[in-house]
Amino acid sequence: MSDGNINDQLRLLVERAERLIEERKGLNEDIKDVMLEAKSLGYDVPTIKWAIKERAIERAKRQETSALRETYAVQLGLDF
Structure with missing residues (x-):
C-alpha cells in the first residue's frame, strides 16, 4: 500500500470516528432531555x-x- 493510500485510509478512519463522536453527543443530549422530562413528570x-x-x-x-x-x-x- 502506498503512503497516499495509507494517509487517505487514516484520514477516513479519523473522520468517521469524529462523525460518530458528534452523533454520540447528540444522543447523549437526547437522553438527558428524556430524563429531564421524566423528572418533570415526577419520576x-x-x-x-x-x-x-x-x-x-x-x-x-x-x-x-x-x-x-x-x-x-x-x-x-x-x-x-
Missing part, C-alpha cells in the same frame, strides 16, 4: 437509569445477582 431518574441497566441484563443473571444481594443483605443485617 425518580436514578431509578429509571437502574431499570434501564437491569433490562439489559439477561433474566437468569439478574435473578442470580438479586439472590446474592439478598444473601449478603441478610448476612449484614440489612432490612429491606
